[in-house]
Amino acid sequence: MTTTPSGIGKYRVERELGRGSSGVVYLAYDTFRNAWVAIKQIHPHLLLDPGQAAKYRRLLHNEAVLAGKIAHPHIVALIDVDERAEPPYLVLEYVKGRSLEAHTSPHMLLPVAEVLDIAFKCCNALEYAHFHGLVHRDIKPANLMLRDDGEIKLTDFGTALSQKGDVTQLAGLVGSPAYMSPEQIREAPLTQQSDMFSMGIVLYELLTGQKPFQGDSDYATIFKISSEPVVPIRVIRPELPAVLEDIVRVALAKTPGDRYASWSDFADAIVGASSSVTKLASQTTEVERFQKLRQFEFFKDFSDVAIWETLRLGRLHKLEAGTVLMEEGTSGKSFYLLLEGTVKITKNNLALSKLKAGVSIGEMVYLQPQKNVRSATVIAETKVSVLKIQGESLHQASAELQSCFDKAFIKMLVTRLIATNLQLSEWDVK
Numbered sequence: 001m002t003t004t005p006s007g008i009g010k011y012r013v014e015r016e017l018g019r020g021s022s023g024v025v026y027l028a029y030d031t032f033r034n035a036w037v038a039i040k041q042i043h044p045h046l047l048l049d050p051g052q053a054a055k056y057r058r059l060l061h062n063e064a065v066l067a068g069k070i071a072h073p074h075i076v077a078l079i080d081v082d083e084r085a086e087p088p089y090l091v092l093e094y095v096k097g098r099s100l101e102a103h104t105s106p107h108m109l110l111p112v113a114e115v116l117d118i119a120f121k122c123c124n125a126l127e128y129a130h131f132h133g134l135v136h137r138d139i140k141p142a143n144l145m146l147r148d149d150g151e152i153k154l155t156d157f158g159t160a161l162s163q164k165g166d167v168t169q170l171a172g173l174v175g176s177p178a179y180m181s182p183e184q185i186r187e188a189p190l191t192q193q194s195d196m197f198s199m200g201i202v203l204y205e206l207l208t209g210q211k212p213f214q215g216d217s218d219y220a221t222i223f224k225i226s227s228e229p230v231v232p233i234r235v236i237r238p239e240l241p242a243v244l245e246d247i248v249r250v251a252l253a254k255t256p257g258d259r260y261a262s263w264s265d266f267a268d269a270i271v272g273a274s275s276s277v278t279k280l281a282s283q284t285t286e287v288e289r290f291q292k293l294r295q296f297e298f299f300k301d302f303s304d305v306a307i308w309e310t311l312r313l314g315r316l317h318k319l320e321a322g323t324v325l326m327e328e329g330t331s332g333k334s335f336y337l338l339l340e341g342t343v344k345i346t347k348n349n350l351a352l353s354k355l356k357a358g359v360s361i362g363e364m365v366y367l368q369p370q371k372n373v374r375s376a377t378v379i380a381e382t383k384v385s386v387l388k389i390q391g392e393s394l395h396q397a398s399a400e401l402q403s404c405f406d407k408a409f410i411k412m413l414v415t416r417l418i419a420t421n422l423q424l425s426e427w428d429v430k
Contacts, residue, residue: 041089063158073308074125076155100141106209127263135161139198177218193256200251241276296358314387326378335362341384366391
């Protein structure tokens with residue numbers, strides 16, 4: 001039995017997290033960053049044979065190069081790499097949770113609404129990867145990590161195909177047989193539709209607890225993927241809505257051209273299906289919040305990554321009519337994004353204006369943090385839904401997100417200034 005090392009490089013190893021055919025993953029502590037990390041290290045015995053060693057070093061190198069290019073809320077982040085170490089290793093963001101493999105058995109299935117949330121976020125992450133010229137080639141439950149707080153993270157870009165020629169590609173049949181697309185099996189050129197097929201298999205498995213193509217051997221499984229039709233999911237779970245059956249059927253089409261034209265189309269279909277899934281009114285999903293922010297003019301120039309980061313920063317609050325959000329003359333450290341409802345603004349007990357969903361309130365605590373005294377009172381005129389964000393949290397967010405908010409605030413303030421000037425002009429005429 002292999003002994004767990006006390007340390008790897010500058011990292012203090014705590015324990016083993018898991019192992020596979022190519023390597024082992026350890027939980028370790030980064031004393032410089034004061035944070036837990038996951039270290040992925042190649043098995044030493046795989047480096048004894050020169051030919052085999054070259055292959056696995058290439059896998060690790062590819063993952064380092066490709067993962068280092070991308071930064072997305074639903075993709076595990078690369079922190080460090082040492083290809084010259086013996087054995088070489090990657091240092092990755094630690095995901096406290098488990099892989100989706102834990103939820104592919106009939107008795108361990110997740111709620112359907114949660115499965116759709118996961119699938120939507122995966123589509124979002126894979127659309128981002130596609131934008132950077134990547135085809136993952138190994139989408140499967142084991143490579144999708146579900147954090148304890150319900151967040152999903154895509155990992156393992158070791159076998160990814162870069163369509164921009166950034167790395168030397170691995171030739172031959174690459175990926176996990178049970179999750180390969182028909183064109184992957186034929187070693188034909190791959191596109192984003194190839195990953196869609198694999199994602200369709202994952203979705204099928206999360207909804208039914210069964211793989212759509214399962215043979216007694218890898219060869220038998222590959223034959224079924226290539227030639228046999230899939231059993232509709234409602235044959236296995238009749239209570240599932242028909243729209244979910246349609247989504248899975250399109251994703252698992254044998255011909256790439258018969259699948260979704262883009263990840264956005266796949267994601268839109270999932271959002272459309274969400275309304276067919278029964279859930280309590282209080283169970284608003286992150287997908288719905290994402291879609292709500294996306295539709296507002298305020299977020300027009302925000303990338304998907306920036307919107308996800310906004311959701312991470314904020315806290316959702318549902319407030320009754322009459323609730324005071326801000327009071328004139330008091331200090332405050334947070335601002336609000338109004339998602340639903342209407343608020344009224346007063347100053348010296350005089351009504352100034354009303355604001356509807358899609359705007360920010362109290363943003364001066366971010367724009368002028370040294371002057372955090374509220375200049376007006378804000379009261380919920382109807383039931384409202386707001387995303388509350390600490391000004392200091394935004395100052396510590398990514399440069400991209402700060403730039404997005406700066407531009408959005410400026411546009412909004414200019415619009416308000418124009419509206420105020422028009423109102424004053426009307427008063428002058430009267």
